Amino acid sequence: MPKYPIELKINGDKYSFEVEADLRLVDLLRNHLQLLGTKEACGKGECGACTVLMDGKSVASCLVLALQANGSEIITVEGLGGEAALHPLQQAFIQYGAVQCGFCTPGMLMSAKFLLDNNPRPSREEIRAGLAGNLCRCTGYTKIIDAIEAVVEGRLER
């Protein structure tokens, strides 16, 4: 299969690749860059585990071809906050018990970031709606919503 050149920015760094036409963004991130925080759990855009931000919009990276991401800027969970400075959402997820098995967590965090980037003061119902594309089988969502609400209301312990 022929390969095509692409250039994109991922978590602030510029990359160029030669990719086959059927390579998905999720594969590019996981297999070519070892950004393993982005998870795949359905491959069909049904679960939200592979959610990343592409030019500021949340996308299911299993439904985006690497070629479609050409020229774009991608943020994954690894770009959300580092070891040294956790993103407030990451801090809140820890403090509010929003993490259980953790497999949906990176996608959940990215959807939450997208929500807050576009609506810094969402109501509890708006938070609920903002997470509707991200399945979680462990938590029942209550503590995830609590955590995001705590960020919105500035209730995080330092």
Place this chain on the structure above:
Amino acid sequence: MKEGYVGKRINRVDAREKVLGKPLYAVDFHMEGMLHLKVFHALHPHALIRKIDVSKARQLPGVVQVITAADVPWLKTYGLIFKDQEVLVKEKSRYMGDRLAVVAAVDEKTARRALKLIEVEYEPLEVISDPLRAMEADAPRIHESGQVLYDHPYNKGNVLAIDHLRKGDVEKGFAQADRIFENVFSTQCVDHVAMELEAGMAVYDPETDCYTLWAPCQWTHDIQTDVARVLGIRVEQLKIIQPEAIGGAFGRREDISVHIILPLMAKLTGRPVKWAMTRQESMIMQTKRTPFTFKLKTGVKNDGTITACHSEVIGDTGAYASTGSSIVHQAMYFSTGPYEVPNVEGISYTVYTNNTYTGAMRGFGATEAAFAYERQMDCIARDMGWDPAEFRLKNVYRIGCCTANGQVLTTSVGAVDTILTARNHFCHKGVPSAPYKKRGAGMATIMFGCGYGEGFPDHSIAGARVTADGRILINSAAADVGQGVKTILVQIAADILNVPPDCVDLAVSDTASTKNAGSTSATRQTIFSGNAVKQAAENLLGKIFHRANLELGRAYPELSVLDGDIILHGTSRQMSLGELAQIARDRGEPLEAEGCYFPRTDIDYQDGQGNLVYVAYTFNTQYAEVEVDTETGQVDVIRIVAAPDVGTAINPAGVEGQSEGGAAMGLGMALMEEQVFHQGITKNADLATYLIPTSLDVPDVETIIVESGDACGPFGAKGIGEPAMIPTAPAILNAIEDAVGIRLYDLPATPERVLAALKAKDREAENE
């Protein structure tokens, strides 16, 4: 007295890594030169296999190996209880998840292409999708050499097991009753939908003839034993390394998935191999929740006393046994719920069909039974004019009551408190959001037996030691599948040893360096591994005191351990645990200790009676408020209040997390989830057609923890994982009846079913 760490809402020990996206799950493993496996599954759920031709697949460039059963005739069969599953089927397929061939290729794409080149000739047989058909004498036998456990007129090949429960005299009990209530309830097939799909990686070392497997297991040591037996190797030749994170389990990771084929192919190809399933493959191949039918007959006196209960239970184990027969008899054992019934009789049938095989899923029979008995209790209360909570309070277990299994409850029976707590907190229902919508409230109270019980040699072994840098290292094989046992074990060790939780580490869990901790199932790890770690920590503390006494010349009470130091009261002398550990090591008596929890239970399977059938019982009452749209049949759950009795909450935030997640899973079972089979073919093997609750479906779950204490777990704790979900489905269906007066007997209560029942009710009203 200094406050300990048990009972505190400490943050999960793995949360920080997980929010950074750092832990490696099985699917994240990679090795240089690794091959990718894909499996060819049966295209017919019940057929003789006349011919498998893999020659074209073998010729595809990039394909390294293709095997069928003919290439590995020496493999033994496997299964959790009965060894009735073939790794690769030889003569016939029994469900669509059966495996006919395995392809190893340089990449996944090539492996997928190779599957399309495999040609199979089938001779279709009658597909049995209905357990009642399977039980008929003229039904074809799904297993030629099925295990026949009992002499019975039914088709022996397809009836895997028949079990009994007898307490008191049920005929006498019905004769004493003023009213008899008979109903038939059914529960559906459900997929666990753990977010992480089955995956793993294996390598084989020809020099040592040893295998290493990275794959998630609820019980590493049990899977190690079964895989070794199948491969014909000694147990020590296979090392299973538990990935540092596991993406949910809910019972699904108790059965073998990738665990045999990976080491097998690693040896046959001589290269590292990886297998990652797709969602569709996982949904078709791996275990499901057992579908059930319950025929319940209950005798009640006019004063509300239950005199007798008879249950007939049929469970569809699908194509293979897995733990099906235990799930089904446990459903029968729990069919009276947490209520004192002096006369009980039950019979249960575990039946093979050509549906996807079923196995453990959160509740293990007790969830399905609770739907039946809690709907039955509600119907009885309604028909006899009782308040539902009062009717339950009249009959619910208290200390001194005797279970359907004949066990007298002597300790930690918080059932009454769960009812009163949930009722008080729930208070009253709200106002409908539209005139065509109706609000209703419903409740359910349940019990769950923690641990395997029933005489199974259930135990957990753990180790604890002080490292040279003064930290505490716990060694336990208890699988953290997301529920949080790692955090619980750290809290317990920190509490006993008086060190901050962040000074306690958990060793990597693999079968070579840990001992058996039993399964992360049966709501048992807090009790079993919690006790084992507590005992190991206490033994370690004893060694610390002994060594400190020898080295420092002082004894208790002048000596104490605090925050990682040995302190001598009344002096300025102290010594760090790390220093003491090094001295102890130099003296040849390192600061390390082991603990084991190994309680004895018993049962007589002839009548299901025993003295200590389960080591502890968790009780849980939930209230649900629903709003039913009478035009569409759509049911919205507005609120769930849960009051679980966990004995002692080691970590209240963890208990709440289980309670909230359990309620969400119960909501899915109540309203939307069903794996649909048509003639053995899965009709909805993806997450667009098999729906699980989203954040828009699940309301806020309010959990009020009841602590009856005094249970056999560490610090009086019991488990919560499974009982968290058990009351939800019956509470929701009871609420639907309260809202619109329709009596539903079958799960799930889809809009179609609700609407049909509403129309039937309208027709009845017109006819009257």
